[in-house]
Amino acid sequence: MITVFGEGRGLRVVWLLEEMALAYRLRPVDLLAGAEEDAEFFAINPAGFIPAIRDGDVTMVESIAIMEYVMARYGPTPLAPDPQDPAFPAYQQFLHLGEAGLATAMFFYVNARRLPTEAEQRNPTAAHTLAQFESRMDLVTRQLERTPYLAGETFTASDISVTYALNLAERGGGVVFDKAVQTYLERIRGRGAYGRALDACGATKAWYASAEDQ
Template sequence: MITVYGEGRGFRVVWLLEEMGLPYRLRPVDLIAGVEHDAEFLAINPAGFIPALQDGDVIMVESIAIMEYLMARYGPTPLAPQPSDPAFPSYQQFLHLGEAGLAASMYFVSGARNLAPEAERQNWSAGQALSVFESRLGLVTRQLAHSPYLAGETFTAADISVTYALEFARRTVGFAFGEAERAYVARTTGREAYRQAMDVCADTKAWDKKVSRL
């Protein structure tokens, strides 16, 4: 049985598993309470961050790496175009940009805006991270001007990666997206597998409802 430890970026993994129809279980990890008291989780990931994945003897961390592993191990799947497919370069680029360019940058913006002392919430590093997010978002916007999904006409794991990042930015700092991005997120989050993943990830679903009411 595949076990996913933690929500957060683990939502990407759960969504992918739902899309692929693979059996799994989600094991909650309470970062607020502190993972130092969670010996089972620390045995899986001593670094103490989420998500982590256990698949038999395989243990992995980092959401994009986990996604690539699952698609390679249990594929082939249309969620991951083959290298010979003309869609592959765009797929590969946006799969990784969703974390390296978007979610990782917004993580530091969110930390400053929501957790830092009041006097440090507009610090230089947070401003730089926001600038990085916005510049990478421009690549997403440009791509969506030519196709409904980031690798072309077909939904792929790159869309899971990027949609998570855009939703993270909306939920954490109230980032205002343009019409193209909003329409794109409506398409990706309208999928049945997304709704199933939200039902599994109860904390993420509750967070989204709370933000939507504000």
């Protein structure tokens, strides 16, 4: 059985496992207490960030790398189009854009919003990361004007990757998306596997709910 350490970006991994109907155990990690205080987790990832997985003798970190590993190891799965499939280039692009272009920028912007004064919150780094996020969102919006999912006509892991980033932006960054993106998110969030993943990731689900109430 695969053990997933930590929520946050671990939601991507749990959601993927739910989509693929694979058995897993979610092991909470309290980063506020310090990873070095959690001996089991620290042995898995001494760098101290989440998520990480343990799958037999395999340990891995980085949510997108973990997703690719799971799909390759336990596939084939329609969540990862074959390289000869016309949908493959878009799938690859948005799978990685979800983290490299969207979630990473939004992570720093969300943290800036927690600073005590408005002047600190509007620092140059925060402005730059928000601008980066918005420029990459143009790629998402343009794609959704063409197709119902990011890789084309079918839901894939690229939608899992990007939806995590959009959730972070909406719930943590106060970003308001246009109608096309909102419609896309409603469709994605209606998936049974997404709901089961959120139920498993209770802390994430609670944070999403509290953000909606603000």
